Amino acid sequence: MNKELRIPISASMRHVHLCRQDVEALFGAGHQLTPAKALSQPGQFACEETVTICGPKGCIERVRVLGPERQETQLEISRTDEFKLGVDAPIRASGKIEDTPGIRLEGPQGVVELKRGVIQAARHIHMTPADAERLGVEDRQWVMVRVGGKRGIIFDDVLVRVKESYALDMHLDTDEANAADLGPGAWGVLIKNPTRVAPDPDD
Amino acid sequence: MNKELRIPISASMRHVHLCRQDVEALFGAGHQLTPAKALSQPGQFACEETVTICGPKGCIERVRVLGPERQETQLEISRTDEFKLGVDAPIRASGKIEDTPGIRLEGPQGVVELKRGVIQAARHIHMTPADAERLGVEDRQWVMVRVGGKRGIIFDDVLVRVKESYALDMHLDTDEANAADLGPGAWGVLIKNPTRVAPDPDD
Numbered sequence: 108m109n110k111e112l113r114i115p116i117s118a119s120m121r122h123v124h125l126c127r128q129d130v131e132a133l134f135g136a137g138h139q140l141t142p143a144k145a146l147s148q149p150g151q152f153a154c155e156e157t158v159t160i161c162g163p164k165g166c167i168e169r170v171r172v173l174g175p176e177r178q179e180t181q182l183e184i185s186r187t188d189e190f191k192l193g194v195d196a197p198i199r200a201s202g203k204i205e206d207t208p209g210i211r212l213e214g215p216q217g218v219v220e221l222k223r224g225v226i227q228a229a230r231h232i233h234m235t236p237a238d239a240e241r242l243g244v245e246d247r248q249w250v251m252v253r254v255g256g257k258r259g260i261i262f263d264d265v266l267v268r269v270k271e272s273y274a275l276d277m278h279l280d281t282d283e284a285n286a287a288d289l290g291p292g293a294w295g296v297l298i299k300n301p302t303r304v305a306p307d308p309d310d
Numbered sequence: 311m312n313k314e315l316r317i318p319i320s321a322s323m324r325h326v327h328l329c330r331q332d333v334e335a336l337f338g339a340g341h342q343l344t345p346a347k348a349l350s351q352p353g354q355f356a357c358e359e360t361v362t363i364c365g366p367k368g369c370i371e372r373v374r375v376l377g378p379e380r381q382e383t384q385l386e387i388s389r390t391d392e393f394k395l396g397v398d399a400p401i402r403a404s405g406k407i408e409d410t411p412g413i414r415l416e417g418p419q420g421v422v423e424l425k426r427g428v429i430q431a432a433r434h435i436h437m438t439p440a441d442a443e444r445l446g447v448e449d450r451q452w453v454m455v456r457v458g459g460k461r462g463i464i465f466d467d468v469l470v471r472v473k474e475s476y477a478l479d480m481h482l483d484t485d486e487a488n489a490a491d492l493g494p495g496a497w498g499v500l501i502k503n504p505t506r507v508a509p510d511p512d513d
Contacts, residue, residue, distance in 0.1 A: 186488035187390055198460050198491065227491075230461070251464075257401050258433070260489075261454075263462030285389035286463075286489035288401065288430075 112242065114232055114252055116277045116293040117147055118284030121170050121184045123158060123212065124177045129221075133158055133214025140174040147276040148233055150175070159213040160184075164193025166213075181224045182210060185282040189227070199226040200266060228280060231266040232297075233273035242297055245269065251298035252277060260287040261298070315445065317435055317455055319480045319496040320350055321487030324373050324387045326361060326415065327380045332424075336361055336417025343377040350479040351436055353378070362416040363387075367396025369416075384427045385413060388485040392430070402429040403469060431483060434469040435500075436476035445500055448472065454501035455480060463490040464501070 130138055134156060141155040156172040160182060167188060181204055189196055194208055209221040232252070234242070244250060246269035253261045265277065277295060284293070333341055337359060344358040359375040363385060370391060384407055392399055397411055412424040435455070437445070447453060449472035456464045468480065480498060487496070 186491060187484065257467060258486075259466030261464035261466065263464065264460060281390065282485050282488040283461075285485040288389060 112297040113294050114277045114297055115147075115275065116252075116254065116279060116284070116289060116295055118281055118289060118293075119183065119228065119278050120281055121160075121167065121182075121188050122153075122173045123160070123170055123182045124173055124180060126178060126180045127176055129180045129212070129219045130176060132217045132219050133212060135216040138216075140172060140176065142174060146173070147274055149272055149274060156214075160192065161211040161213060162192030162194040165191045167191060179204065179224060180212075180219070180221060181226065182212075182221070183226055183228045183280070185280045186227060187282050194225055196225040196227050198229050200229050200231065200268075201226075228278065229266050230262055230264060230277070230279055230283065231268050232275070232277045233268055233270070234275045235271060235273055236269055238275045239267070239269045243299060244297070252295040253298055254287050254289060254293065254295040256288055258286065258288045262295070315500040316497050317480045317500055318350075318478060319455075319457065319482060319487070319492060319498055321484055321492060321496075322386065322431065322481050323484055324363075324370065324385075324391050325356075325376045326363070326373055326385045327376055327383060329381060329383045330379055332383045332415070332422045333379060335420045335422050336415060338419040341419075343375060343379065345377060349376070350477055352475055352477060359417075363395065364414040364416060365392075365395030365397040368394045370394060382407065382427060383415075383422070383424060384429065385415070385424065386429055386431045386483070388483045389430060390485050397428055399428040399430050401432050403432050403434065403471075404429075431481065432469050433465055433467060433480070433482055433486065434471050435478070435480040436471055436473070437478045438474055438476055439472055441478045442470070442472045446502060447500070455498040456501055457490050457492060457496065457498040459491055461489065461491045465498070 142152040143155045144153040152174050154172040154174050157169045159168045160170050204224045207223045208225045209223050210225050212219040244267045248267045250265050251263050252265050345355040346358045347356040355377050357375040357377050360372045362371045363373050407427045410426045411428045413428050415422040447470050451470045453468050454466050455468050
């Protein structure tokens with residue numbers, strides 16, 4: 108196993124990114140998000156704030172808000188969550204929310220009836236240009252990542268995202284992490300030559 | 311893609327197999343389980359009966375009982391369920407419940423404080439000896455199975471179980487099925503030559 112191809116892996120719990128308008132609707136006029144914990148990507152943080160999300164079949168409480176604010180609100184949930192909520196959201200790269208379903212967000216100061224923005228986040232790896240050069244991959248390339256353990260999995264359709272401000276980290280949702288029994292400190296090995304054509308990252 | 315190596319895949323929701331004593335404790339003396347729906351394996355059925363399961367951190371209602379009765383009670387849950395219940399169960403082949411945690415089962419007529427029997431079921435494929443011969447695998451062999459879609463996965467550590475009374479079907483839990491976005495009618499392709507040594511099936 109080539110140590111140089113090791114990729115640290117983090118599981119992302121369901122979470123929501125909020126625009127300014129929705130922060131104010133949910134938490135009150137002029138409210139500023141309160142950072143609680145830094146995330147693996149520099150500048151990103153989990154907030155003290157949480158919301159309740161409600162679909163046609165059920166609600167989930169205490170869904171974490173991530174900061175900083177974004178241009179458009181986006182809720183990232185797992186397939187398991189979708190069954191509970193009664194929502195069918197597509198698998199998308201972050202920010203690609205055209206033709207996605209909406210949902211109801213409930214905060215302590217008000218409610219937002221989101222028109223769109225609910226996605227299952229596509230598996231992806233954040234990395235710097237230096238990481239990409241070392242690993243021999245490019246921005247938006249699709250790769251595979253293999254994890255071991257007693258429930259080994261090779262994840263196909265993993266999207267590489269390269270930016271100077273990123274830190275090397277693969278993001279899975281909780282279904283994906285649980286399917287492989289991954290916990291804190293998990294890592295996988297990059298496989299650069301998938302044997303089939305991956306879907307268009309913008310699809 | 312070799313059509314002959316296609317394996318149908320079913321997702322198993324959390325469920326419990328009960329011994330006679332526990333059927334009576336939960337549903338009343340002399341109670342007989344009521345078949346509601348045949349399962350893919352001949353002779354196996356989902357019952358009308360459900361139980362509530364309670365761990366140190368929480369409970370899950372309406373957990374389906376599967377029949378027929380077994381010699382020893384066994385509860386099969388997903389990793390997602392474990393976090394909700396506050397239980398850490400090992401990955402095991404069905405029936406291998408030595409040194410597994412217990413849990414509280416609640417039925418309409420009584421409660422069972424299970425001493426052991428909670429597992430995450432190891433991925434497995436049921437097949438007949440004829441299937442095994444055609445596919446070129448043996449009972450208790452570890453194989454890989456590849457599924458496509460937009461969240462493609464190659465499942466490693468898949469245990470082959472061969473018996474005349476079985477029907478060809480791969481069983482995953484809900485985390486595993488959701489991680490690959492699998493639904494009804496899902497199938498995968500058998501890969502017979504894993505590149506690493508799989509764990510001991512009895513471990």
